[in-house]
Amino acid sequence: MASNYGKLLFGGANIFGGISSFMSSREQASLLEEQGALTKDDYYRQAALVRESGQRTRAKQTMEYISSGVEIVGTPQLMLKETISKSLAQAGALEVTGRNYERLYSRKSRTTESQGMSQLITSILETGALLI
Amino acid sequence: MARGKITPYEVGSFSPSAVGVSQENQSGQIVSQGIAAIGKALIAREDASNTLEAMNQFGSFELAYQQKKIDLQKQYVNDPAKYPEAVRNAGLELADSMSGSMGSSSAKKFRQMTSSSLSQDVPNSMKWYFTRDSEIQVGKITSIKQNLALQASTVASAKDLEAIKVNFTKASTEATKLIDKESDTKLTEQYWKLAKTQAMSAQVFAQPMKLMRELEGGTYDKLLTPEEKLTWKNKARDAVYNRAIDDQYRTMFMAQGKLLDFQNGIENGTFTIADLVNEREAAYANRNKTDVTGKPIVSQEYIKGLDNLIDITLYAKQRVPGVKEARAASLKDFDTEWDQYLQEKKMSKQGPSEQDVEKELGMYAKLSGLYRNGDISKDDFDRHIAIMRTKLSLRQGQKARVRSFSEAIDQAGTVPTLWWRTPGNDVVSLGYQMIKSYVDTAYRELGTDERRDLKAQMLSQYHQKIQAEPEDNISKLATENERRQFASERVKGVLNEKGFRIGGIINTNVTYTEPETGKVYQIGDIGVKNGYKVRFTGKDPETGTPTWKFVPGQIVTNANGQQGLVQDDGSIKRL
Numbered sequence: 001m002a003s004n005y006g007k008l009l010f011g012g013a014n015i016f017g018g019i020s021s022f023m024s025s026r027e028q029a030s031l032l033e034e035q036g037a038l039t040k041d042d043y044y045r046q047a048a049l050v051r052e053s054g055q056r057t058r059a060k061q062t063m064e065y066i067s068s069g070v071e072i073v074g075t076p077q078l079m080l081k082e083t084i085s086k087s088l089a090q091a092g093a094l095e096v097t098g099r100n101y102e103r104l105y106s107r108k109s110r111t112t113e114s115q116g117m118s119q120l121i122t123s124i125l126e127t128g129a130l131l132i
Numbered sequence: 133m134a135r136g137k138i139t140p141y142e143v144g145s146f147s148p149s150a151v152g153v154s155q156e157n158q159s160g161q162i163v164s165q166g167i168a169a170i171g172k173a174l175i176a177r178e179d180a181s182n183t184l185e186a187m188n189q190f191g192s193f194e195l196a197y198q199q200k201k202i203d204l205q206k207q208y209v210n211d212p213a214k215y216p217e218a219v220r221n222a223g224l225e226l227a228d229s230m231s232g233s234m235g236s237s238s239a240k241k242f243r244q245m246t247s248s249s250l251s252q253d254v255p256n257s258m259k260w261y262f263t264r265d266s267e268i269q270v271g272k273i274t275s276i277k278q279n280l281a282l283q284a285s286t287v288a289s290a291k292d293l294e295a296i297k298v299n300f301t302k303a304s305t306e307a308t309k310l311i312d313k314e315s316d317t318k319l320t321e322q323y324w325k326l327a328k329t330q331a332m333s334a335q336v337f338a339q340p341m342k343l344m345r346e347l348e349g350g351t352y353d354k355l356l357t358p359e360e361k362l363t364w365k366n367k368a369r370d371a372v373y374n375r376a377i378d379d380q381y382r383t384m385f386m387a388q389g390k391l392l393d394f395q396n397g398i399e400n401g402t403f404t405i406a407d408l409v410n411e412r413e414a415a416y417a418n419r420n421k422t423d424v425t426g427k428p429i430v431s432q433e434y435i436k437g438l439d440n441l442i443d444i445t446l447y448a449k450q451r452v453p454g455v456k457e458a459r460a461a462s463l464k465d466f467d468t469e470w471d472q473y474l475q476e477k478k479m480s481k482q483g484p485s486e487q488d489v490e491k492e493l494g495m496y497a498k499l500s501g502l503y504r505n506g507d508i509s510k511d512d513f514d515r516h517i518a519i520m521r522t523k524l525s526l527r528q529g530q531k532a533r534v535r536s537f538s539e540a541i542d543q544a545g546t547v548p549t550l551w552w553r554t555p556g557n558d559v560v561s562l563g564y565q566m567i568k569s570y571v572d573t574a575y576r577e578l579g580t581d582e583r584r585d586l587k588a589q590m591l592s593q594y595h596q597k598i599q600a601e602p603e604d605n606i607s608k609l610a611t612e613n614e615r616r617q618f619a620s621e622r623v624k625g626v627l628n629e630k631g632f633r634i635g636g637i638i639n640t641n642v643t644y645t646e647p648e649t650g651k652v653y654q655i656g657d658i659g660v661k662n663g664y665k666v667r668f669t670g671k672d673p674e675t676g677t678p679t680w681k682f683v684p685g686q687i688v689t690n691a692n693g694q695q696g697l698v699q700d701d702g703s704i705k706r707l
Contacts, residue, residue, distance in 0.1 A: 043147070050144060057141045064138050076138075083141035093147040100151040107154035118159035125166030129173035 011127035018123025025116020029109035036105025043098025047091035054087015178237070185234060186241035193230050193246055197223055197253075205260065212264035216257040223250045269310040270319070276303050277323035287331035288338070290351040296331070297355065300324055328356065332364045340371035394438070398445055405445055405506030412438040417575060417586050439510065446509050455507070462502050463512060469495065470519065489540040490560075490595070492520060496537070497592035541584050544568065544591055557612045563594045563619035570623075570638050590623075593637050597622050664688055 058080050065076045072080065200222045208215040227246040231239040280299050287293050300320055307316045335343040346352060347365040356364070394411070397403030415435050473491060496517070503513040520537040545564030546553035555565055567590045571583050578586070598606070609615045625636025653659060653668035660666070665683035682688055682698040687707065689695050696704035 054141065057139065060139050061141075068138075079138065086141055086143050090144055090147070093149070096149050097147040097151060100149055104151050104154060111154055111157040111159075114157055114159040115162060118162035122162050122166030122169075125163075126169045129166075129170035132170065132173040132177050 007130050011130050014123045014127045014130070016123075018120040021119035021123075022116040025112045025114075025119070029113035029116075032105045032109035032112060036102040036109070039105065040098035040102035043094045043101065047094035047098070050087055050094060051091040054084055054091070057087070058083045182235065182237040182241055185238040186245060189230055189234060189238070189242050190245040190249075193226060193242075194249065196226055196230075197249075200226060201257075205264075209264065210268070212261045212268070215261050215264070216254065219257045220250060220254065223253070266311060269307075270315060273303065273307040273311060273316065274319055274323075276307075277319055281323040281327040281330055284327035284330035285334045287334055290346060290355060293328070293331045293352075293355055296327055297324070300327070328360065332356075332360075332367075336364065336367050336371050340368040344368035344372060394441055398441070405442065406504040408438060408442050408445065409504045412442060413589065417578070417582075420578060442510060446506050459508055459512070462507050463516070466495070466499060466502075466516060470516075489544050492537050492540045493544070493588075493592050493595040494599070495520065496588055497596045500589065500592055537588070538581075538584055541588050541591065544587075557615065559606055559609060559615045559619055560595075560598055562612075562616050563598070563623050564591055566619060566623040567591055567594060567637065590637050594623060597637075658683060 061076075061080055061083060062072060065072055065080075070076050201219055204215060204219050204222060208218060223246070227243060227250070231242050231246075234242060277300065280296055280303065283299075284293065284296050287296065300323070304316050304320055307319070332343070344365055347356075347361050347368065352361060352364075394403055394408060398405075398408070412435065415438060419432070419435060473495075499508075499513060499516055502508045503510065517537070543553060545555060545561045545568060547556040547558075547561065555561065568587050571587050571590065575583055575586060606618070609618055621636070623637050625638070657668045658665055659668065659680075661680055665686060666680035667683055668680060682704070684698045684700045686698050687695055688698060688704065695707045697707060698704055
């Protein structure tokens with residue numbers, strides 16, 4: 001009888017541990033999701049700045065050409081186009097990185113949550129094994 | 133800004149698309165651990181269940197197997213070589229049979245257990261086989277040697293016994309091929325000893341004289357040890373002397389168990405022929421008395437047994453040449469004295485006289501003494517008493533010149549007057565009167581002749597006492613009271629310091645006064661001794677101590693704590 005009480009106590013503690021792990025993993029997953037979203041936002045903001053910076057640089061170059069009496073055709077036109085394309089490429093790259101970080105954290109979150117659930121299931125199984 | 137100079141667009145740092153990978157998702161492993169744990173538990177549980185079932189079945193198997201072994205041991209008791217294989221096959225069959233109804237895992241475990249058990253039991257089966265085989269061989273050899281020992285009972289000579297010894301040697305030669313030498317030696321010693329005993333006993337029984345001479349002559353020197361030779365020589369010698377006695381004793385004991393004490397007493401010297409004669413006379417005198425239940429206190433068989441014992445003892449004694457010659461001489465002396473007595477009476481032309489009583493009682497006493505000492509037989513005694521009674525004249529038709537013995541007894545204690553006889557008041561007459569009065573009172577149930585014989589015995593004893601008394605002791609008795617007192621002391625005895633009567637012809641012969649109570653016992657009276665009912669059977673004539681016998685029907689215990697039931701004939705049957 002004493003042995004059965006011991007098993008029940010041990011099983012209860014095991015399940016409690018499993019539940020705690022599960023709750024902890026869900027909290028951790030939520031934090032990771034949030035971290036992913038924040039990182040993506042940071043990159044998107046940086047991409048917007050890069051895009052804006054490209055527009056300003058193009059406007060400046062346009063002014064400089066015009067003030068220098070250069071007609072915006074030919075090379076100057078190509079140069080302005082290049083400035084815009086470069087800034088857009090760089091902004092696009094930053095956005096891609098941001099999205100990738102968001103996906104990465106999302107995956108980490110799911111993994112953590114999944115492992116928490118697994119811990120809970122395992123604790124229940126182990127308790128069952130103990131009681132068999 | 134410098135004129136003609138265009139601000140270039142500065143590209144920032146490269147932002148990589150690869151941002152790393154997520155950690156490995158170990159959920160599967162984690163869950164698999166739990167599943168593994170429960171699987172392991174299930175396996176362990178099933179394993180335990182299978183083990184339990186197998187062990188339970190194994191217990192039943194062991195019981196059935198042991199029973200099977202017992203059955204097979206009985207079956208192969210005379211053919212033990214087949215037992216080990218039979219018992220193993222039986223075990224395997226049993227295991228097959230019992231595992232049929234089990235699950236595969238349980239059956240597997242069960243078979244593991246039974247296989248192990250059967251393997252471990254093989255040495256036991258072999259041991260039983262060897263032991264039983266040895267028993268059979270030893271039994272056969274024992275039987276052979278027993279037969280040899282039994283054959284020894286037909287041995288009629290040392291040569292026969294030697295032949296048996298040779299057979300023992302031959303048997304040992306064969307035996308040591310089957311059993312170890314030590315066991316054979318032990319068997320040989322045991323049965324050779326038995327054979328010797330059988331052979332020698334047979335010869336002691338069949339031809340003791342021849343055996344005794346051969347033992348003395350060294351015929352058995354190579355067959356017997358010096359101690360054995362001495363033992364068997366003594367037994368042969370005893371058998372030579374006692375054979376006839378033993379035969380008669382054996383017959384007598386079957387009918388008269390109570391005579392065993394007398395027989396043992398005669399053999400070990402605690403009883404004499406005189407004791408036997410006294411016992412016989414006392415028993416005979418009391419043969420018509422009955423106890424309170426109306427049963428005779430002395431059986432006829434007992435008297436016959438005593439007569440037989442007396443005859444046997446006398447026969448044995450009289451076979452000794454010296455005694456035989458003494459018997460003949462004693463009887464011749466008696467006859468001579470009797471003839472001389474009659475001749476003197478004739479020559480002196482005397483008729484019957486008072487002196488005849490004294491003379492005839494003296495001769496009766498002498499004859500009685502010879503009989504009691506075993507010098508003559510009962511037949512001799514009876515024949516000569518008959519002569520004393522009837523041989524009154526030397527020739528047929530001649531007038532008797534002596535008083536007949538019967539007449540002498542009847543007239544003892546009286547003296548003649550002018551017309552008739554009156555009681556005398558001399559010492560002799562007074563003693564005679566006391567004896568005759570006592571016998572007539574105490575033995576009323578006897579016939580005249582039997583009372584006369586009893587009187588004759590006592591009168592002759594009194595006569596001997598008076599004869600042995602110094603003349604002065606008698607001549608100084610001046611008054612009748614003194615003479616009566618003198619006679620009474622010798623006939624009835626005297627009171628000792630403890631107040632009970634000792635000595636005296638009457639006391640010595642037939643009565644006993646118990647010192648504690650003063651109660652007087654006659655032969656056949658019942659008293660209590662040591663908590664047991666006993667019957668007074670007489671007195672030891674030498675020591676004066678009373679002799680008692682247990683009353684039949686009671687359980688008695690001896691000094692060793694053994695209990696026995698007293699039989700009707702006085703013998704004790706051990707319980």
